[in-house]
Amino acid sequence: MTTFEAWSPWVAAPDPLHAPLSGAQRADVVIIGGGYVGLNTALNLRRHGVNVAVVEKDFCGAGASGRNAGHLTPTAGKDFPTLVQYFGEAKAIDFARFGERAVLHTENAINKYNITCDYKPTGNIIGGVHERQYAGLERMAALSSKLGIANQFLDEAEVRRRKLPPFVKFGVLEPHGGLMNPGKYLQALRRIAAENGVQIFEQSQVIDYKKQGGHMRVETEAGHIIADKVIVATNAYTPVTLGKKKHRVFPLRVTLFQTPVLTPAQREALQWPNEEGIYTGHHALENYRLTADGRLSGGSKFVQYAYGSQLAEGNRPDVFAQWKEVFARRFAHVPELEIETFWGGWIGMTLDFIPTLAREHDGRLIYAIGFNGHGIAQGTMFGSLLADMALGHQNADIGLFQRRALPLPPEPLRWLVVKGLSWFYDYQDRKVDRAIAGK
Numbered sequence: 001m002t003t004f005e006a007w008s009p010w011v012a013a014p015d016p017l018h019a020p021l022s023g024a025q026r027a028d029v030v031i032i033g034g035g036y037v038g039l040n041t042a043l044n045l046r047r048h049g050v051n052v053a054v055v056e057k058d059f060c061g062a063g064a065s066g067r068n069a070g071h072l073t074p075t076a077g078k079d080f081p082t083l084v085q086y087f088g089e090a091k092a093i094d095f096a097r098f099g100e101r102a103v104l105h106t107e108n109a110i111n112k113y114n115i116t117c118d119y120k121p122t123g124n125i126i127g128g129v130h131e132r133q134y135a136g137l138e139r140m141a142a143l144s145s146k147l148g149i150a151n152q153f154l155d156e157a158e159v160r161r162r163k164l165p166p167f168v169k170f171g172v173l174e175p176h177g178g179l180m181n182p183g184k185y186l187q188a189l190r191r192i193a194a195e196n197g198v199q200i201f202e203q204s205q206v207i208d209y210k211k212q213g214g215h216m217r218v219e220t221e222a223g224h225i226i227a228d229k230v231i232v233a234t235n236a237y238t239p240v241t242l243g244k245k246k247h248r249v250f251p252l253r254v255t256l257f258q259t260p261v262l263t264p265a266q267r268e269a270l271q272w273p274n275e276e277g278i279y280t281g282h283h284a285l286e287n288y289r290l291t292a293d294g295r296l297s298g299g300s301k302f303v304q305y306a307y308g309s310q311l312a313e314g315n316r317p318d319v320f321a322q323w324k325e326v327f328a329r330r331f332a333h334v335p336e337l338e339i340e341t342f343w344g345g346w347i348g349m350t351l352d353f354i355p356t357l358a359r360e361h362d363g364r365l366i367y368a369i370g371f372n373g374h375g376i377a378q379g380t381m382f383g384s385l386l387a388d389m390a391l392g393h394q395n396a397d398i399g400l401f402q403r404r405a406l407p408l409p410p411e412p413l414r415w416l417v418v419k420g421l422s423w424f425y426d427y428q429d430r431k432v433d434r435a436i437a438g439k
Contacts, residue, residue: 043192053200097149113192145170218358232367
């Protein structure tokens with residue numbers, strides 16, 4: 001029997017939750033959002049003795065940080081060739097280098113805090129599933145090599161030597177990174193932040209924030225907090241729960257799933273001995289991985305946008321049925337393999353696939369949103385970047401992410417733009433999938 005989980009198998013509401021914000025409070029810096037960005041920023045600020053508070057709508061990890069597929073990847077932007085097309089070679093290299101450093105920074109944080117999150121530095125493979133994808137992936141690897149980015153093309157012989165699933169015909173290896181349990185990572189950050197003196201207010205929906213004299217005021221239904229600076233780290237939820245930055249970021253709903261624990265016969269048929277993370281060469285990619293408890297997990301591909309940048313419904317039997325068909329084709333060689341559980345979450349997307357970093361109110365208000373599905377590494381790295389911004393420290397990455405970006409139009413044009421882009425990418429992917437099916 002297939003079930004749907006409102007949160008995810010990675011995370012559940014902690015017991016006990018931190019108390020809601022109530023009454024009048026004071027902090028040096030308030031961070032709205034208790035995910036990777038918010039908690040890592042809080043920890044970095046505490047290292048400098050800053051009185052910092054995290055205000056979270058539900059519980060830390062209830063958003064994308066506790067719902068994603070758990071691929072730690074250096075990918076910046078849509079892909080490296082698109083980075084070059086959008087920003088030119090020099091800045092594309094800077095973004096790619098940031099992605100690689102973000103992976104190393106995350107690995108260092110895991111080791112520094114002795115976090116147990118089932119992390120395996122397997123690397124990730126962009127898997128080509130049909131010859132139509134060959135030229136693009138080969139070009140990606142060649143351009144990466146030319147510009148000093150650590151991607152490696154895998155021909156069919158190498159893919160077969162690695163005993164990857166048969167649907168992977170060739171690919172590009174991203175050697176930096178690997179796979180983790182994102183919920184365990186997030187909940188460890190929550191615990192460590194509290195132990196280091198971060199004030200965490202959960203069950204605290206922010207209803208307004210504004211400049212008040214020389215300070216910032218953050219309000220919830222039960223209280224308010226006055227701070228010198230406010231950092232907004234709510235990613236895909238920003239246009240919905242805060243009603244802000246609708247012209248910069250929009251939420252897309254993605255679906256994820258996992259199987260029951262694989263039987264010995266299924267594991268033997270699957271092969272895949274190195275357990276690299278795989279995401280396909282589609283525009284709307286499919287991701288696949290093995291989990292520490294012996295399941296096969298995957299997702300993405302079919303995404304939904306709701307009019308007005310609302311949070312699209314996740315319990316979608318039509319999408320689940322589509323995924324069951326795709327999954328059965330990809331893993332037809334594994335006997336009696338079925339999906340047990342579906343869940344999902346919302347990705348904060350930008351038109352150029354790069355996070356939005358913005359300052360307002362003379363630098364007292366900072367937005368760091370729109371991680372485009374690459375939030376584990378980049379969100380962790382942004383914790384250092386945002387702390388430096390709040391403290392007035394020099395950090396070269398601040399300038400990298402501050403740019404003139406094409407704004408999203410208001411509705412109904414925004415709906416037409418997002419739906420148009422989704423249709424275009426889906427059309428390209430359907431041509432590949434039809435070719436595989438011989439249609």
